[in-house]
Amino acid sequence: MGCASSKRIESKVDVYRPAPASFAVFDINAIEEPWLKLNSAQIAQEQQDKASNRNLPPPLLQKLNKLETTEAPQSWAELSKALDDLKPNLADAAKPVVKPPSTSTTKQAPQKSTSFRTLEELDAKLNPKPNKGLRKTESMRDKPKEPEEKKEEGTKQEVGEGFKSVKDNIFVVRDRMEREKEGKQANYDRIAKLRRDPLSDFPEKCPPGGMEGVVIYTTSLGGVRKTFEDCNRVREVLESHRVVYDERDVSLHGEFLKEMKEMVGEGVTVPRVFVKGRYIGGAEEVVELNESGRLGRILNATRVERGIGRQACEGCGGARFVPCLECGGSCKVIETAASGGEVKRRCPHCNENGLVHCPACL
Incomplete structure (x- = not known):
């Protein structure tokens, strides 16, 4: 019931689906029994043993297969005979395989250090000198000595053909000349300072x-x-x-x-x-x-x-001055005037403090 303008509401019904762990979807055939697992493990082990037996020699495998198919020996004589038949095959299989020794022996050459400490070592590394050894037929006494000038020319040519020597670098030469100049100037200044009046x-x-x-x-x-x-x-x-x-x-x-x-x-x-x-x-x-x-x-x-100097003077003790003997340090003396009276005047012998130079120090 309702008016014509009312809308129709459709209800959705959810279908019940049981959970995966529910009894409704539980498949008992999916469970593996433990005895079935044990049988499968034994079968896999037997297959692995057969695969390992493939490494044995074919005659020995034939004998083993024959023993498996036939019945086992019943008496001790049959058993010993079967073991004697297997002995030569086992001895052949137990022999180690010896590989022939390789004729080519390669030795790793020692690595040389590439570090250097001086300019001479760097030149020697950049321009290695060829090793010109004497032959067996030659002797050291018969070989004439080359002059040193020729050797120097040869080394210069070798250096010019390859890398340039570090000593000939313009910056190294300039630095060397400046150091020599500074050393000469320092020696000159030191000698001049010694000779000069301080x-x-x-x-x-x-x-x-x-x-x-x-x-x-x-x-x-x-x-x-x-x-x-x-x-x-x-x-x-x-x-x-x-x-x-x-x-x-x-x-x-x-x-x-x-x-x-x-x-x-x-x-x-x-x-x-x-x-x-x-x-x-x-x-x-x-x-x-x-x-x-x-x-x-x-x-x-x-x-x-x-x-010690004037410090040892017994008169002034190094002070260089003593009280005036004329005025007694008062800077005034009494003199008689022409009229017969007494007049006070400035002492002409002492200074403003009434002191005179020590006669022992002079």
Whole structure:
């Protein structure tokens, strides 16, 4: 029942199909019984044994087949007779087959190494020389010696015909010439350096009275720590070489400071070192020369005085100055005037600090 506009619905019916493991599709004939499998295995083994017997000689196979078809021997005499008949056939079959020895023997040649270490070995590998051995009829004494020039020409021709020698390569030749040139230049520079004056690289600035020794300008005041430490460092370097030096303390004598500024220039601080009229430099330059070993060569070449020097002076103890004996270090003296009175004047013998040069050091 329904209206005319309604659609017809068709239902699909699925047909029942049993599963593969169901009893409905189980085929009992597809199962193999174990006794059937055993029989098939025995048949296959018998066939394999027969196939292996095919390798036996035909006479022996005939006898074995005959024994299988006929009845087995009943008495001991028949059995021994059957075994005696089989013995010669078994002896012939047991003999090993000996192959004839091969006449051609091939030996593998040893492989040669293709590596090389020098240019001569590479040339020898690229251009092998032919082995020209002597014959049996020839002797070493009868063979005349070839001149060396001919041998060299022959080798040159052989090399030219084959590969070009590595020694004749333009880059190798150029490299060899450059190395020879550098070696000659290095030897020339070394000889020239030995003959040259080691002080020629330093400017010529000679302090008063310092043409024949070592003069250093220092200070004994510790107001500026870096300057004071640099002065001590320069003293230690010179004392390690046991050099007798003339130390001029600018804090004790103002004239020394004027001398240093006239030679080196304004704005230069102490220490400053001079060796035989040549200006060496300050603390950094002296330490660098000492570490490189150049300072020792300079002192040895200039032959400066070695020893303890003024440090052994009993008067000043190496300070080079002592208090003035006239004014007692006060820088003032009392003189009698023309009118008969006393007048205080500046001491003409001492410096601004009331010091004079040690008479024992001069």
